[in-house]
Amino acid sequence: MLFLFVDDDDNVAKAFAELAESLGHRAETASSGGDALRMAGQTRYDTVFMDIGLPDIDGRTLCEFLRSAGASVEACIVAVTGQRDLEDTLLEPVDGFLAKPATESELKRIIHRC
Numbered sequence: 198m199l200f201l202f203v204d205d206d207d208n209v210a211k212a213f214a215e216l217a218e219s220l221g222h223r224a225e226t227a228s229s230g231g232d233a234l235r236m237a238g239q240t241r242y243d244t245v246f247m248d249i250g251l252p253d254i255d256g257r258t259l260c261e262f263l264r265s266a267g268a269s270v271e272a273c274i275v276a277v278t279g280q281r282d283l284e285d286t287l288l289e290p291v292d293g294f295l296a297k298p299a300t301e302s303e304l305k306r307i308i309h310r311c
Contacts, residue, residue: 198308199240200224201269203233203247203259204277209297213246213277216304230254238267244311246275246295260290273311 200217204210207228214224225240227233230251237245245263249256260274274290279297293307 198222198243201227201233201236201240201242201245201272202277203227203230203245203251205229205248205251209248213299213304216301217308220301220305220308222308230259233259234262234267237263237269237272241268242272244273244275244308245269246277246307249276249278250280257290264290275307275311 200214200222202210202213202224204213205228207226210226210228214226217224225236227236230253233245233247247256247259251259256276263272263274264270273292275293275295276291277295277297293310295303295307
């Protein structure tokens, strides 16, 4: 499977990508919503893990854009955040949720669900 990890903290995105690769998957990273839109528009990702607190675009809007056009319109979209008190409306458009910091078993659970 091919994953895209979107996080404005490059270290977090790279750590997630390395974990996915250690599980036998391919992974790429993006550090902004704009980068994610360009990449997902050209490449078909199976799953997009996106930080919902990006500085250039909010997670809900990014999800709507990803679902509207491009190569990854059918990707499973997983919200990733360190926030614990999320409004349900933020999570409505996504297929899953992963809290930071995430463990290997939590990432595996999401991968198998998508």
